[in-house]
Amino acid sequence: MPTAPSSLSDTDLLRQMIRASGLKVTAPRVAVLRALQQLPHSSAERVFDGVKDELSSTSPQAVYGILAAFTGAGLVRRFDPPGSPALFECRVGDNHHHLVCIRCATVRDVDCVIGQAPCLEPSDNSGFTIFAAEVTFNGLCEQCRTAASTDDD
Amino acid sequence: MPTAPSSLSDTDLLRQMIRASGLKVTAPRVAVLRALQQLPHSSAERVFDGVKDELSSTSPQAVYGILAAFTGAGLVRRFDPPGSPALFECRVGDNHHHLVCIRCATVRDVDCVIGQAPCLEPSDNSGFTIFAAEVTFNGLCEQCRTAASTDDD
DNA sequence: CGGTTTGTTTTGAGTAGTTCAAAACAAACG
DNA sequence: CGTTTGTTTTGAACTACTCAAAACAAACCG
CATH class of the missing domain: 1.10.10.10 (Winged helix-like DNA-binding domain superfamily/Winged helix DNA-binding domain)
Structure with a gap:
């Protein structure tokens, strides 16, 4: 071949x-x-x-x-988003985070605010050896926010 | 009474x-x-x-x-720690984070590195309205790290 | 202090998501 | 091409959790 x-x-x-x-x-x-x-x-x-x-x-x-x-x-x-089945993605290695809509469960990637490896150094690690940080932002996506205001949630 | x-x-x-x-x-x-x-x-x-x-x-x-x-x-x-049942705690309102041991599932609270409301402002929120940020550090607690090195994981 | 309303708990059953074990199977290496 | 080693299939089981309806108790009101 x-x-x-x-x-x-x-x-x-x-x-x-x-x-x-x-x-x-x-x-x-x-x-x-x-x-x-x-x-x-x-x-x-x-x-x-x-x-x-x-x-x-x-x-x-x-x-x-x-x-x-x-x-x-x-x-x-x-x-693992709360209240939903586990999700999988190919983007690995970069320490990106997730935006999750609490209404429609849409997930969107975000790069972190602070440099490449954000929040990877907690102020007090209590003796833990940190490998990775998982950051999830819970919110409402644009579409669901509009729906929520007309719908009156 | x-x-x-x-x-x-x-x-x-x-x-x-x-x-x-x-x-x-x-x-x-x-x-x-x-x-x-x-x-x-x-x-x-x-x-x-x-x-x-x-x-x-x-x-x-x-x-x-x-x-x-x-x-x-x-x-x-x-x-919601990955791979474990949901956990509950009384500390609310402060935006604290969690250290989770990937070996023994111990959880410990940590205050955030940056001020009070860390990472609550992602660089690109893609139209999302953010309510809360959930930050989880995955690592090995002191005890499990010791066990892992003698145990040879 | 007792009746009514409203919200809470019990009971029982059911579901989604995931994991486990053993047998059948296919990739990789020589 | 044969052997080994790791992968997939099959089937069943399990955990964490949710739902609905009936029994019940707290809070409010007279």
Whole structure:
């Protein structure tokens, strides 16, 4: 299989990413990673919906397993919004944060206010060794704020 | 029932707090609030364990309901650590953050690095109206770090 | 002090999201 | 191409939590 068309080299890139994380490359894994790139902030079930088109014999459990493997390998980041299923995204390494709408559960990425690694140094770490900071802003998205004011919440 | 002893005035204080939040004062609610003051960062089940001594006919569901009412009234704060049940605490209003040990799930409060309301202003809020920021530091507590190095994780 | 209203708790059942274990299977390496 | 090692499938089970309806108690009012 020599010089492949650009649509296939995209797949090759995904394969490389998976292998580089120390994981074996399989069709379900490639499909999950692609689905996640196309639909960031997806729940396991949403990812499953995205891959079941191209993979007929895949179950939600497989997706859970794949996402757990990816998260463990640092390939994807898991994010647990309160009151909703866990969400997954491909943006890793940068220490970005999340804006969550408390009404429609929309999630949007934000870079931090202060430099690259914000809040990564708490004033008193009580002997803890900090690895990562998870920052979530709870609010109302523009659309829901408008709806709330007419709707009278 | 005039001037009560100090052990009872503690209960009275709890009753006042509940009433001040616009909620009716009931025995289970007082017990839950007291248990939460004694054991901060408790799950609903832990709270239930704490109150079932003094309240015989209480069910976990009642505790869920009471905690939901308290959270809605702003009397307690709910905190959802990834991979663990929701935790509740009495410290509200100050915008404090949490240190979570990824090994033993211990939670410890921290005040923020930058002033009173840190990170409450993201660089780009994308039209969102922000109400609160939830900041969680993931790391290893002192005890678990020691255990991890001898244990070789 | 007792009746009425309103909000709370109990009881029971049910659900979503996730995890576990074992067998079938496929990728990677030689 | 065979072997090893890791992955996926299948099926079931479990935890945390929610819902609805009936029993109940607090707060207010006369």
